[in-house]
Amino acid sequence: MVKVRKKLEATSWNPFTGCTKISPACKNCYAEGLALKLHKWGTAGYENKFQFTVHRDRLEKAVPLKRKKPTLYFINNMSDTFHEDADEESIDQILNIVKKAHWHNFYMLTKRSERMKGYFKNKAVPDNLWIGVTVENKKDGFPRLKDLQTIETVNKHICCEPLLEDLEDIDLTGIRLVVGGGESGNKARKAELSWVESLHRQCQIQNVHFYWKQWGSYGPDGVFKGKGKTGYLVNGKALQSFPKNLLPKNVAVQDSTRSEVPFSEIKVNHQKLFRSSRP
Numbered sequence: 595m596v597k598v599r600k601k602l603e604a605t606s607w608n609p610f611t612g613c614t615k616i617s618p619a620c621k622n623c624y625a626e627g628l629a630l631k632l633h634k635w636g637t638a639g640y641e642n643k644f645q646f647t648v649h650r651d652r653l654e655k656a657v658p659l660k661r662k663k664p665t666l667y668f669i670n671n672m673s674d675t676f677h678e679d680a681d682e683e684s685i686d687q688i689l690n691i692v693k694k695a696h697w698h699n700f701y702m703l704t705k706r707s708e709r710m711k712g713y714f715k716n717k718a719v720p721d722n723l724w725i726g727v728t729v730e731n732k733k734d735g736f737p738r739l740k741d742l743q744t745i746e747t748v749n750k751h752i753c754c755e756p757l758l759e760d761l762e763d764i765d766l767t768g769i770r771l772v773v774g775g776g777e778s779g780n781k782a783r784k785a786e787l788s789w790v791e792s793l794h795r796q797c798q799i800q801n802v803h804f805y806w807k808q809w810g811s812y813g814p815d816g817v818f819k820g821k822g823k824t825g826y827l828v829n830g831k832a833l834q835s836f837p838k839n840l841l842p843k844n845v846a847v848q849d850s851t852r853s854e855v856p857f858s859e860i861k862v863n864h865q866k867l868f869r870s871s872r873p
């Protein structure tokens with residue numbers, strides 16, 4: 595596989611912070627741990643710790659509109675955009691900024707798929723927005739996936755992180771990208787190699803991009819090693835691809851002949867996250 599050295603980054607934009615746990619994927623929520631640390635360090639915007647909060651100043655400032663460089667934004671990675679306490683007007687404001695900032699691409703991920711489905715019933719999804727749901731298991735994830743599949747838009751993704759079981763014959767109709775990963779931390783739950791192989795196989799059969807981000811604390815051999823020590827290889831291969839149009843226009847892909855782009859380099863830049871967290 596040709597290595598693409600160009601550094602790709604997703605930048606977080608968090609007009610909402612804080613959340614409440616809603617499903618098994620939330621058990622060891624990364625955002626909660628980080629929010630508590632940021633609160634402890636006195637970072638502006640985390641005065642309420644992990645309690646759901648709408649930051650009106652961030653909506654008014656609309657930082658993405660001021661940034662001219664085409665950027666891939668992850669909206670509310672410290673919250674859930676469709677949280678029950680999020681007022682519709684604030685969600686509208688986010689969507690208006692996404693539409694206006696047409697030179698960027700944005701993506702969002704929710705576990706409140708019913709609300710997202712209702713929200714987009716009479717509203718169009720902007721072309722530069724990728725919407726997605728978490729599918730960590732069959733019981734909680736498949737109903738979310740069904741909700742996502744009813745929404746009229748092309749750019750849909752699902753996130754199977756932490757992957758908690760074999761998703762077997764998952765129906766990926768209308769989904770363009772599946773992102774997966776193992777869980778990190780001392781209390782991490784193990785992702786089995788066979789579950790990852792099974793998910794990858796379904797993506798191949800159904801012609802969907804598959805990106806295995808990382809193994810988390812347990813390696814593919816099932817041994818606990820700790821974060822950063824397990825890597826991302828699946829049977830010695832990087833299974834990391836995504837559709838080209840996930841990148842904002844004018845962002846060059848080094849090897850333009852590829853139909854798939856390795857994106858191990860895509861990651862949330864926490865420096866920027868901290869910076870953008872300040873008013």
Ligand code: SF4
Pocket residue numbers: 612613614615616617619620623624625626672673674705
């Ligand atoms: S929905 Fe996401 S942000 Fe909210 S508690 Fe669950 S994992 Fe954390």
